[in-house]
Amino acid sequence: MQLLDGKKLSAEVKAEIKAEVDRIKAAGGKTPHLAAILVGNNGASETYVASKIKSCEEIGFKSTLISLPDTTSEEELLSHIQDLNFDEDVDGFIVQLPLPAHISENTIMEAVAPEKDVDGFHPINVGRMCKGLPAYISATPYGILEMLERYKIQTAGKHCVVVGRSQIVGLPMSILMQRNAYPGNCTVTICHSRTHNLKEVCQSADILIAALGRPEFITADYVKEGAVVIDVGITRVPDAAKKSGFAIKGDVKFDEVAPKAGYITPVPGGVGLMTICGLLTNTLLSSKKAIFK
Numbered sequence: 501m502q503l504l505d506g507k508k509l510s511a512e513v514k515a516e517i518k519a520e521v522d523r524i525k526a527a528g529g530k531t532p533h534l535a536a537i538l539v540g541n542n543g544a545s546e547t548y549v550a551s552k553i554k555s556c557e558e559i560g561f562k563s564t565l566i567s568l569p570d571t572t573s574e575e576e577l578l579s580h581i582q583d584l585n586f587d588e589d590v591d592g593f594i595v596q597l598p599l600p601a602h603i604s605e606n607t608i609m610e611a612v613a614p615e616k617d618v619d620g621f622h623p624i625n626v627g628r629m630c631k632g633l634p635a636y637i638s639a640t641p642y643g644i645l646e647m648l649e650r651y652k653i654q655t656a657g658k659h660c661v662v663v664g665r666s667q668i669v670g671l672p673m674s675i676l677m678q679r680n681a682y683p684g685n686c687t688v689t690i691c692h693s694r695t696h697n698l699k700e701v702c703q704s705a706d707i708l709i710a711a712l713g714r715p716e717f718i719t720a721d722y723v724k725e726g727a728v729v730i731d732v733g734i735t736r737v738p739d740a741a742k743k744s745g746f747a748i749k750g751d752v753k754f755d756e757v758a759p760k761a762g763y764i765t766p767v768p769g770g771v772g773l774m775t776i777c778g779l780l781t782n783t784l785l786s787s788k789k790a791i792f793k
């Protein structure tokens with residue numbers, strides 16, 4: 501079993517981005533600028549946004565955090581989005597999900613200018629990604645592709661099973677893994693809560709991507725010997741033994757799956773850290789006008 505080490509890889513990716521930012525700055529170019537809007541104070545979201553901002557600082561990006569109360573109306577949020585759409589210094593921005601129930605996530609995602617949609621959630625970016633046109637690829641799928649590539653994992657002709665059909669992970673991941681590209685060229689099966697014989701389908705996976713959001717759902721009996729196991733899940737479960745009061749669990753029962761897997765991502769220390777790299781990469785691409793000219 502080999503660990504797909506998100507800590508090591510994300511440090512590598514960040515060092516590469518930093519080197520490029522240093523070159524751009526030395527040549528008098530524009531400092532990439534990422535902004536994030538956080539509505540309300542969901543504990544996990546605050547942590548993720550804080551670590552995105554910290555990563556910006558590490559690599560020499562400018563960053564802006566806009567924190568709004570959870571009573572913010574959809575209209576007010578839309579007006580902040582318009583400000584960022586028109587702010588010439590901001591290369592890209594994200595609206596952290598989930599949003600309070602009174603705000604429509606679809607409305608918000610469509611309000612972000614596609615050229616600044618470094619999350620890759622706008623229908624234009626999703627559509628362009630599906631067609632293989634230049635697009636912002638959403639950060640988590642980007643991070644997973646980067647892991648497969650940097651560990652030189654063979655994907656052509658393999659059976660990739662994606663468990664979970666979310667708009668932000670399962671769906672784009674399944675599209676990317678079937679593309680005529682590397683990583684890609686897989687035969688892809690996408691599973692969800694209505695799938696019959698889920699365990700048998702998972703057992704046939706050469707590459708198993710767990711993105712269903714149920715802690716430790718994927719046990720050893722779901723996994724084929726030697727499979728590549730990618731764990732996207734990240735759930736806080738109460739744990740009195742921890743100082744924070746919670747433990748972080750993936751969708752995969754790591755201790756029993758790891759000995760059987762060929763490669764496996766840990767949680768924490770896996771896909772989550774690569775997700776941040778995806779966001780930083782998209783912001784750099786935006787500042788270079790590499791996707792939307």
Ligand SMILES: Nc1nc(=O)c2c([nH]1)NC[C@@H]1CN(c3ccc(C(=O)N[C@@H](CCC(=O)O)C(=O)O)cc3)C=[N+]21
Pocket residue numbers: 547548551594595596597598619639640734748767768769770771772773775776
């Ligand atoms: N508009 C938007 N874009 C997102 O990309 C987005 C979002 N909303 N909402 C929530 C999910 C989740 N997400 C993570 C980012 C970093 C870690 C991460 O850094 N994880 C570390 C630390 C984990 C921890 O300590 O909690 C790790 O896995 O080692 C995890 C999850 C981005 N998301």
